Amino acid sequence: MTEPYKNADDILIELRSLQRLFHRRKVLDIDQLALMRGHRYALVGANGSGKSTLLKLLAGVIKPTGGEIVYHGLDGEYDRAYLPQKPYRFSFSVRQNVIMAIPDKAMDKQQRRQQAEEALRRLGIEALADAKGNKLSGGEGQRLALARLLAMPHRLLLLDEPTSATDIAGNELFEEALKNYLAQNQSTLIFATHTLSQAVRLADTVIFLDDGKAVEQGPPEQVLYHPQSDGGKAFLRFWQG
Amino acid sequence: MKMKKNWLLLLVVLMAVALVFTACASTEKEDDTEVTTPENPVIRLSTTTSVNDSGLLAYLQPYFEEATGYTLEITSNGTGAAVALGETGDADCLLVHAKATEEEFINGGYGVDRIPFMYNYFVIVGPESDPAGVADATSAADAFKAIADSASTEFVSRGDDSGTNKAEMNIWTSINVNPSGQSWYISSGSGMGATLNQASERLAYCLTDKATFLASAANLDLKILLASSEDIKNTYSLIAVNPEAWPDTNIDGANAFIEWMTSDEASDLIAEYGVEEYGEQLFFVMDQQ
C-alpha cells in the first residue's frame, strides 16, 4: 500500500492507474489511491480539475477509460449513493421524490412515508412535501436531493457540491443532518466542494485535484493551510480561511 | 474529412449525369419540331384513366404531333373529373366513354359536339374455377345474375363513377339488382388496375376494359370469362370544349385533334394497336361519315 500507516483491512476503495478520457483528452489520471472505511474525504480543486469525474467514476455512473476501481464490501444495491452536481428532480411530489429512494422491500408504505418526511424535516423542507419536485427553487431542489440520499442508510455517500445552492440555514441543517447520519450509519463520505470552510468542518482528509491528478492528500489543516504543490498554492491564493 | 470529399464527389457525379440527361432530352425535342408550329401549339386533352392506362394515346401521340405540329398535354382522371375539367375550361378536348354524362355535358353548353369514333367491349373476368358459371352466360346481364345469385362469390366494382363503373351499374339496373352494400359486392373506389388487383387477390369477378386487363394479365390470377356481348359495348367519343363557354380554350387545336383521330391514318394505327403485343385488336374504329 502507498501509505503504510493504514490498515489494509480498512480499505474501502482502491484506485489503480485510474484514467478517464473525454474526446481523447485525459481528464482524470490517478496512479494509486486508497480510500478508507469510515473516513470523510473532501475533493478540492479548480473548476475542471476532475472532481465530478472522479465522483461519477466512483458511483459507477461512467466507466473508466483505463485502470480499475476495486471496492471492498460495497456490493449491495443501496450501498453506494451518489448526488450529481445538478441533481434531477422528478415531476411528482417532493414526498414521492424521497420515497422513491427508499426501496419498497425495506419497509411498508407507511414507514417509507414517515421516513421520507423525517428526511424532509431534517433539511427544513417538510412544508414543501406536496409541491412538485420540478417546480422547486434551486436551493429547495438541492435540499430535496440531499433528503433523498439521507432518507436511507448507505455505506458510501458521494456528494458533488452538496450545498452549492443552499442558503446559510440550509448549510447548517445539511451539515447537522449529515453528521448525525454518518455517526449513525458508520458511512464513508466523499464530497466535492468549493466551500473550503465546509471541507474543514466536515472532512478528515482533503484530496486536492490538479488537472486530473491527486497531487495532495492529508488532513485539512495541512492541505488547505500549508499546501506543498505549486498548483495547491496557486489555488489557495485567494482563500482567506 | 475524407467522408465529406466522397460525398461531394458523388454529388458532382450525380449532377453531371442529370445534366447529360436533360441535354439529351432537349436535343430530342429539337429534332421533332420540324412541321410548322401552329399559333397555339398546346392541346390540353382530358381523358379517363382507363384510356390512359390502355397505352393507346401514348402510342398515337408521336404520330399526331409529327403530322400536325401540335403538342398534346394529356391529363387522366376518373370520368367525372375528366369531364369536370371541360366544364371549368381547364381542357380543350375530351376523350371519354360515358354516353349519358357526355350528353349532359353537351346540353350544358360546355361541348361543341359529341363525336363517337371507336368502340370495344368490356369483358367479365374472374377466377379460373368460375364458381358462378359466368363462362356459360350469353350476355353480361345473364352473367351478373349468376354472380348475384351465387352466394359464395364476390364481385369487385370500381365504384368510382367512371365510364366502366357506369356501364356496370347499367347492367345491375337492367336486372333489377341493387348490389350496393351487399356482402359480396366490393366497391373499391379505385382505378381499373387497382380494382383488377383486388379482384385477383380475392379471386372475385370484375368488369373491365380489355386493354387494361391484357396489359396486366400476366400478374393476375384472372381469366376472361365473357367477351364481346352487345350489352357491354363501350363507345369512345371526342368532344371539343365549346369556345363560347370558354373563349380561351384552344378550339383550333381540338378540331385538329378530332380531325386527325378520325382520319384514315389514325384509323389504321388504332386498328393495329395491341395486335402485336396481345395478338388481338383492342379498339375498333366506327364506320362513320
Place this chain on the structure above:
Amino acid sequence: MKYFVDALQLLLGNNGELRSIVAVTLQMSFFSTLISMLIGMPLGVLIGSRKFVGKRYLVRVIHTLMGLPPVVAGLIVFLLLSRSGPLGEFQLLFSVPAMVIAQVVLITPIMMGLTASVTSVRAKSLLETSRGIGIPRRKEIGLLLYEGRIQLIAVMMTGFGRAISEVGAVQIVGGNVQFKTRVMTTAIMLETNKGNFEFAVALGIILLLISLIINSLAQRLQEEKDD
C-alpha cells in the same frame, strides 16, 4: 359556405357511408397510433438514453425511415400481404389490419426518432440521479417516459396526425373498399376524381374538425399535467 352547410347536413343527417368512413378512419388511426407508440416509445427512450456501439448509424437509419415515402411503405406491405406474398396465407390484404400494419411501418420510426430526441435532453441527468439513489434499472424506461410525458403527448399527436392524414399507403393496402377500408383521405381522393367536390370538401372539413378536437384534447391534457 355552401360546402360547409352541405358538410353539416351530411354530418347531422343519417349518411351511413359518411359514418362508416369516419368510423373506419378513427379506428385505423387509433390502432396505428397505439401500436406505434407501444413499439416506438420504449425503443425511442432506450435509444435516446443509452450509449451503444453503432448508435449514430441506427439514429441515421431511423431518421431516414422517418421520411419514408408512404407509398413505398404501402408497396412493401402490399407485397408482403398479397396472396402470393410471404404473409399471404393470413388474407389480410384490403382490410383495416393491413392499413394499420402499413401505418405502423410509417409511424413507428417517427415515434421512435422523436421520442429519442425528446428523451436525450433529460436522460443523462435523470439517469445519474436515479442510479445515484439505487433505483432499479428496469424502472428507468418508465421514469423517462413519465418525465417526458408532456412532449410525448405531442409526439403521439404527430403520429396520429400522420395516420389520419395519410393517403398513399392506405390506398394501396386498404384498397379503398366502401364500408370496409375507405377512410377520409382515400374517400376525398375518390370523390375529387369523380368530380364530386361537395362531398370531398365536406369530408375535408370533417377531417379538419377531428384534428381540431383531438389537438384540443391533447392540449388540455398537457396543460393539466403542467399546471
